[in-house]
Amino acid sequence: MTKVLCITRIVWLDMLRRKDVYVLLILLGALLTALVSLNIFGLGGLVVYVKDVGLLATWGFGWILAVHIACRCLPQEEQRGTIYALLAKPVTRLQLVVGKWLGAWSVTCAATLAFYALLTAMVVFQGGTAALDGAVLIQGVLLHGAVLAILCALGLLFSTRMHQDAAATLTYVLSFAAFIILPRMPGLMARASGWHGTLVSIVYHLLPHFEIFDMRKRMVHDWGAVNGATFLTVLLYGAVYTALLLAIAWLAFRKKRFSRENLA
Amino acid sequence: MEFAIEIDNLNVRFPARGSTVQALDGLSLRVGLGEAVGFIGPNGAGKTTAIHVLLGFIEPSSGHAKIFGQDSRQSVARERIGYLPEHPDTYRFLTGRELLRMAGKLFLMKEKNLRERIDAVLRLVDIEQAADRRIGTYSKGMLQRICLAQALINNPDLVILDEPTGGLDPLGRMDIRKLIARLRDEGKTVFFSSHELSEVELVCDRVAMLARGRLVAEGPVTDLVAPGESLERFFLRTVAGPQSEQRATPTSREMGNRKQKGHRP
Numbered sequence: 183m184t185k186v187l188c189i190t191r192i193v194w195l196d197m198l199r200r201k202d203v204y205v206l207l208i209l210l211g212a213l214l215t216a217l218v219s220l221n222i223f224g225l226g227g228l229v230v231y232v233k234d235v236g237l238l239a240t241w242g243f244g245w246i247l248a249v250h251i252a253c254r255c256l257p258q259e260e261q262r263g264t265i266y267a268l269l270a271k272p273v274t275r276l277q278l279v280v281g282k283w284l285g286a287w288s289v290t291c292a293a294t295l296a297f298y299a300l301l302t303a304m305v306v307f308q309g310g311t312a313a314l315d316g317a318v319l320i321q322g323v324l325l326h327g328a329v330l331a332i333l334c335a336l337g338l339l340f341s342t343r344m345h346q347d348a349a350a351t352l353t354y355v356l357s358f359a360a361f362i363i364l365p366r367m368p369g370l371m372a373r374a375s376g377w378h379g380t381l382v383s384i385v386y387h388l389l390p391h392f393e394i395f396d397m398r399k400r401m402v403h404d405w406g407a408v409n410g411a412t413f414l415t416v417l418l419y420g421a422v423y424t425a426l427l428l429a430i431a432w433l434a435f436r437k438k439r440f441s442r443e444n445l446a
Numbered sequence: 447m448e449f450a451i452e453i454d455n456l457n458v459r460f461p462a463r464g465s466t467v468q469a470l471d472g473l474s475l476r477v478g479l480g481e482a483v484g485f486i487g488p489n490g491a492g493k494t495t496a497i498h499v500l501l502g503f504i505e506p507s508s509g510h511a512k513i514f515g516q517d518s519r520q521s522v523a524r525e526r527i528g529y530l531p532e533h534p535d536t537y538r539f540l541t542g543r544e545l546l547r548m549a550g551k552l553f554l555m556k557e558k559n560l561r562e563r564i565d566a567v568l569r570l571v572d573i574e575q576a577a578d579r580r581i582g583t584y585s586k587g588m589l590q591r592i593c594l595a596q597a598l599i600n601n602p603d604l605v606i607l608d609e610p611t612g613g614l615d616p617l618g619r620m621d622i623r624k625l626i627a628r629l630r631d632e633g634k635t636v637f638f639s640s641h642e643l644s645e646v647e648l649v650c651d652r653v654a655m656l657a658r659g660r661l662v663a664e665g666p667v668t669d670l671v672a673p674g675e676s677l678e679r680f681f682l683r684t685v686a687g688p689q690s691e692q693r694a695t696p697t698s699r700e701m702g703n704r705k706q707k708g709h710r711p
Contacts, residue, residue, distance in 0.1 A: 192537060266501075267549075270524060271549065
């Protein structure tokens, strides 16, 4: 575990010293301040409006960070040649994959928590402590963490065999498609038959169901927390999906031959 | 007898545009404990590929490689190795000291030992004054030295250096040469590939010469090279044939020999 944490620490130091996270945090702060102070379309006074746009921005920025960091971890090691010195030490490729994933996920989660803290401060400032249901907020943050775990694992998986830009593009396309199209697929499945139906069904069950982790509407409209069993089942789904993606990433990475030229 | 390195009938084939490239062709080599062995050969001979197999980066097509008797593919085999890659680079956002700490942690070194060892290797590669600066601000020579320091953090019994003097100025090359000599004197096994044949001649007990993936010569320099001949001339004669030998310019050592015999250079 020490070796995994050591690799995780490298990701943390890289991100802290590159300052990408700070830029997004400042952007979110500026956006929320503008929402509260400018009273756009006369909606500035509505807490619901601040929560809605703030959560959308938090999800968007978290998504960008997760894909950006996860897709860069391994190709960057290969590109700058540090992978050789790293793997020449008694470190297995599984430890490297897990360490990089943990680094990408923990950095993204920490940044997302900072986004949530900023949003909560704004909401409380606007509407008082009653404007936010603590239980829903905690559930929402935890499920958001599970989404980020899947995204990081997906990005890392693609980056084991692709250039970081290609991996990021593919992760964005696949994850957005899953997030937007999958909730509409049951209707399509009901109409499709034969091999079309089978194909649609496979796609439906294979892609990650990000929509089940989305608590934004509950948080915005104060619909209350979901029951514990449902919440834990969804968390478990996220954990299993992440573990599967990491296992595939390790299989793809374990025999890989490295070349700086291919990635330069 | 225990060997630091044992390579037996190693074959590595890479797929390349519909065909295969034989990077290593039945390579067999043994390096004893405490030996300093120069691994030489022309570009593309397979030196780096052989080193990558030794470090478990590449799976051989057939044959096997062992480090201190353990299969090189297992991560435990790398516990007693220090490795400096060709064109070394590292995490430029870390300070020199942070890099060495990270490297030591990967060997599960205890905190107190690690602190002492970091100071020792920083002194060894003479980079103490820049230890708390970001590596991004280092010169090429300093970068090479901090990478060498991270290769030595675990006080390895076997040091593998891939072109350690590549791109360095004469002063930097001399420092590396001194360091290799010091490691050898401390009883470490040193296995290094280089194109600087004069350096190999100076610091190695033995050379192994590779051409087109095959071992074409192996032994102590004094046994391989004829009296008055340089390792460079032997290299050209062995690898490229007599015609290239005629084209080659005389080396400084041969110039000295010619002057002694009254020849005009």
